[in-house]
Amino acid sequence: MGDISVLTVKEYEALSPWGKFRYRLYRSAPVMFLFGPMYYLLIPLRLPLVRLRGWERAHVSQLVNNILLVAIYVLLGALLGWKEFFVVQLTVIAIFAVIAIWFFYVQHQHEETYKAWKENWEYLLAAIKGSTYYKLPRVFQWLTGNIGFHHIHHLSSLIPNYNLEWCARENPILNRYVTVLTFRSSLKCIFNSLWDEENQQMISFREFNRRRRLVRRALLAERARRA
Numbered sequence: 001m002g003d004i005s006v007l008t009v010k011e012y013e014a015l016s017p018w019g020k021f022r023y024r025l026y027r028s029a030p031v032m033f034l035f036g037p038m039y040y041l042l043i044p045l046r047l048p049l050v051r052l053r054g055w056e057r058a059h060v061s062q063l064v065n066n067i068l069l070v071a072i073y074v075l076l077g078a079l080l081g082w083k084e085f086f087v088v089q090l091t092v093i094a095i096f097a098v099i100a101i102w103f104f105y106v107q108h109q110h111e112e113t114y115k116a117w118k119e120n121w122e123y124l125l126a127a128i129k130g131s132t133y134y135k136l137p138r139v140f141q142w143l144t145g146n147i148g149f150h151h152i153h154h155l156s157s158l159i160p161n162y163n164l165e166w167c168a169r170e171n172p173i174l175n176r177y178v179t180v181l182t183f184r185s186s187l188k189c190i191f192n193s194l195w196d197e198e199n200q201q202m203i204s205f206r207e208f209n210r211r212r213r214l215v216r217r218a219l220l221a222e223r224a225r226r227a
Contacts, residue, residue: 004032004105006115008195009208024205027193032105037097099144106186107132107150110179111202115195127154132179133168134186141165151178 007015007023015023025031046066048059077085114129116122134148141148149164151174159167168175181189192202203211 006195008197012194029190033098037101038094041093041097103147106181106189107134109189109192109202111192112179113202127151128177132181133175134181
């Protein structure tokens with residue numbers, strides 16, 4: 001779930017040095033939380049790059065929306081001045097993009113998340129364990145439209161955001177197994193970059209390298225013992 005690509009430890013180990021460099025660059029904080037958000041908001045969400053069955057109407061709506069936005073931007077630029085308009089508009093877009101991607105990230109990249117291959121994937125586990133309850137102060141919960149109740153959202157995207165909190169409150173069992181994150185605790189998710197299938201957890205590149213060193217030392221010790 002979410003729009004952030006993740007490699008397993010085995011997939012990462014199988015990459016070439018160039019492939020590993022590209023993935024590490026992609027998962028780096030500057031790309032993930034600064035450049036990536038702007039690209040995602042201005043390119044994939046503006047162009048019909050997602051090709052899924054049944055999305056034809058969505059692409060038409062996307063095209064109409066783009067035309068209307070261009071018309072509005074031209075009008076505002078002419079009325080307010082192009083420099084003033086773009087300074088304000090790009091600042092607003094940048095702030096929103098960073099916040100949006102941050103929410104996507106922490107709600108699916110936490111350490112005890114759930115990931116499985118298609119043949120073993122389970123809907124309920126993906127919603128409850130694969131998402132977090134991002135517990136924010138009330139004012140920020142309101143400003144973000146209750147999307148912190150992300151596990152409820154993934155159980156049924158038809159539930160309007162203003163009812164997400166009510167659903168969580170009326171069904172406490174749904175909150176018993178979900179990972180609860182505060183803003184402070186969510187910061188440790190920044191470095192989660194690889195999915196460890198064996199231990200069913202997200203790990204950082206630092207943890208990946210630490211484990212490789214331990215394995216290497218164990219192998220060297222075993223060879224020395226046999227020599």
